Amino acid sequence: MKTLGILLLSASILCAQEAQDSRERSTARSKVLELASAFANDGFKIRDGYWSGVLEPGKPQILAVNLFAGNAYWFSAAALAPAKKLSVALFDENGRPVDGKVYQEGATAAAGVLPDASGRYFVRLELVEGDKADFCLVYSYK
Amino acid sequence: MSSRSAISALVLLSAGLLTATEPLTKEQIKSAVLSEAVTIPTPGEFFAAMDEQGQPNWTQMFAPKTAGATASREQMALMLGVLVADGYIAVEAQDGQGVKNTGKEIINLAKKLNVSQSVISRGNSINDFAENNDWSALREELEATQNEVKLSMAEQKDKDLVILVTVGAWIRGTQVASDFISKNYSPGLAGLLRQPAIVEYLLAQLGMMPERMQKEPLISEVQQKLRATLELVHTKDRTPLSPEAVNEVSSTMDSLVNDIAKGHKES
Numbered sequence: 441m442k443t444l445g446i447l448l449l450s451a452s453i454l455c456a457q458e459a460q461d462s463r464e465r466s467t468a469r470s471k472v473l474e475l476a477s478a479f480a481n482d483g484f485k486i487r488d489g490y491w492s493g494v495l496e497p498g499k500p501q502i503l504a505v506n507l508f509a510g511n512a513y514w515f516s517a518a519a520l521a522p523a524k525k526l527s528v529a530l531f532d533e534n535g536r537p538v539d540g541k542v543y544q545e546g547a548t549a550a551a552g553v554l555p556d557a558s559g560r561y562f563v564r565l566e567l568v569e570g571d572k573a574d575f576c577l578v579y580s581y582k
Numbered sequence: 583m584s585s586r587s588a589i590s591a592l593v594l595l596s597a598g599l600l601t602a603t604e605p606l607t608k609e610q611i612k613s614a615v616l617s618e619a620v621t622i623p624t625p626g627e628f629f630a631a632m633d634e635q636g637q638p639n640w641t642q643m644f645a646p647k648t649a650g651a652t653a654s655r656e657q658m659a660l661m662l663g664v665l666v667a668d669g670y671i672a673v674e675a676q677d678g679q680g681v682k683n684t685g686k687e688i689i690n691l692a693k694k695l696n697v698s699q700s701v702i703s704r705g706n707s708i709n710d711f712a713e714n715n716d717w718s719a720l721r722e723e724l725e726a727t728q729n730e731v732k733l734s735m736a737e738q739k740d741k742d743l744v745i746l747v748t749v750g751a752w753i754r755g756t757q758v759a760s761d762f763i764s765k766n767y768s769p770g771l772a773g774l775l776r777q778p779a780i781v782e783y784l785l786a787q788l789g790m791m792p793e794r795m796q797k798e799p800l801i802s803e804v805q806q807k808l809r810a811t812l813e814l815v816h817t818k819d820r821t822p823l824s825p826e827a828v829n830e831v832s833s834t835m836d837s838l839v840n841d842i843a844k845g846h847k848e849s
Contacts, residue, residue: 485626485718488725489619502606504614504621506780509773510634511627533779535606557820558631560779562606562614579620581627 468492468576471518475548476578479514484580492576495519495526500566503577507555515563516550517577523547524570528577531562547573616783619729622748625670625755626721628774633674635770638762640675644668646684647754647843649691656798659743660842662691662731663750669708669724671758673717681712681720688727695743697734704730742795745787749804750842752784756811757835764825764832772822775831781812800841807834 469490476486491503507513517528526549530538538561540553547570555561565577615621632638646668649661665688672680685708692701704727711719728751732744756775763771785808788801795801811834814827823831 485630485721487620487624488722488729489617491615491617491620500610502610502614504616504779506621506623506777508623508627508631509770510631529603531606535608535611537603537605558773558776559820562611564606564610577620581630 468518468520468574469578471520471548472516472576472578475518475543475550476514476516476580479516479550479552479580482582484512484514484582486578486580490576490578492574494572495523495565495567495575496572497567497570500564501575503563503565505561505563505579506559507553507561508558509555511581512552512554513579513581514550514552515577515579516548517565517575518548519567519570519573519575520547521573522571523567523573523575525549525568526575527564527566527568529564529566531564532557533560533562535562618745618748618787621783622752622780624721624725624728625667625751626673626725628755628759629670629674631774632759632762632771635768635774636762636766638674640671641677643758643762644671644675644677644680646672646680646687647839649687650844654798654800655695655740655743656746656795657800657842658691658695659735659746660750660753660800660804662688662695663728663747663752664754664839664842665691666724666728666747667751667754667758670721670755673720673724676715676717678712678715682709685709685712685727688731692731692734695731695735695740696738697731701727701730701734742791745784745791746801749784749788749808752780753804753835753838753842756831757839760828760832760835764828767825767828769822772825772828773820775823775828776815776817776820778812778816781808781815784808785812803841804838807838810834 480486493501495501515528517526519526524547526547528549528551530540530551530553532538538553540551543550647664665684669681669684672684685705689702689705707723711723728747732747735743760775788805811831814831817823
């Protein structure tokens with residue numbers, strides 16, 4: 441009976457932790473959607489899909505994406521406290537940096553590109569200042 | 583000025599030019615995350631790029647497919663993807679009635695796959711946006727519907743079907759695009775079909791499906807034809823596909839879409 445009680449307690453703690461994680465990611469998502477809406481105002485369509493996780497100092501996260509020449513893209517990211525400063529950068533399929541525009545304000549950042557060829561690209565998200573935090577990234581195109 | 587316009591102006595004004603940064607290492611490239619929700623572009627993105635490089639007559643190109651009778655859940659999932667791509671074509675054609683009809687087909691098929699009520703309510707939103715000719719909202723709603731269907735499938739232990747929805751949408755989008763490009767060839771347009779990383783991803787995901795599913799004749803045909811397509815779209819140094827390669831992609835996708843939409847009496 442005692443074992444069952446411990447198991448139930450552990451399960452409820454785990455569930456509560458998962459719910460907390462999910463809430464935090466959804467807050468990071470709200471924050472990033474607020475930033476992305478700025479580009480939507482300029483005719484960019486925001487993808488419904490998003491990428492979220494945990495960002496740690498000195499451990500950049502890299503995401504593979506597929507872009508089309510002719511489209512313009514903005515990749516927007518936001519992290520929660522204690523993250524203080526983020527950076528977003530784009531690279532081509534060989535890992536070379538792609539020129540474009542950048543926006544950075546506290547724990548939100550964005551990178552805008554006009555790819556000259558269709559194919560695979562990489563987005564690098566980096567925690568420049570602050571500590572381990574939840575992040576969310578969305579992208580917009582037009 | 584609305585608060586959204588103010589944020590927009592602030593962000594766009596303060597955006598600066600990207601400064602040179604170190605290239606990614608091979609290890610970093612290898613460690614890159616592949617997240618289906620963002621790594622795979624929507625048919626809408628593909629079509630937007632086509633709009634930039636050519637002048638497709640979307641009204642002419644909107645020839646929606648109807649799902650044939652089948653009891654195969656795999657085939658239904660592929661067809662669901664085809665219908666989602668049809669929805670995007672109807673949006674490009676700004677055909678409100680076409681969007682509504684396709685939305686209805688999506689919901690009917692989703693019901694057969696026992697997806698949740700939340701997906702069904704998406705059908706109403708599609709109708710409302712189509713009624714108001716809100717094409718931008720419709721693009722987002724179509725993607726949201728597709729994501730909701732996938733989530734519902736995953737929740738009801740049908741996660742193996744999720745990739746088939748993505749595959750169906752990609753095949754249909756590529757069929758429509760390659761047909762247009764083969765008739766209006768230009769290197770710029772042909773470059774849009776250069777998507778080896780997407781085909782590799784789809785093949786890898788299909789390869790992870792249970793063996794019993796992979797043995798289904800339609801799934802095995804999809805795998806075989808995607809492998810052949812990979813050879814065609816994997817060009818060196820980012821060069822566009824040749825006119826011959828575009829024609830071959832077009833006929834391969836044609837036969838796949840027809841087989842996906844075809845009913846199977848034996849099912």
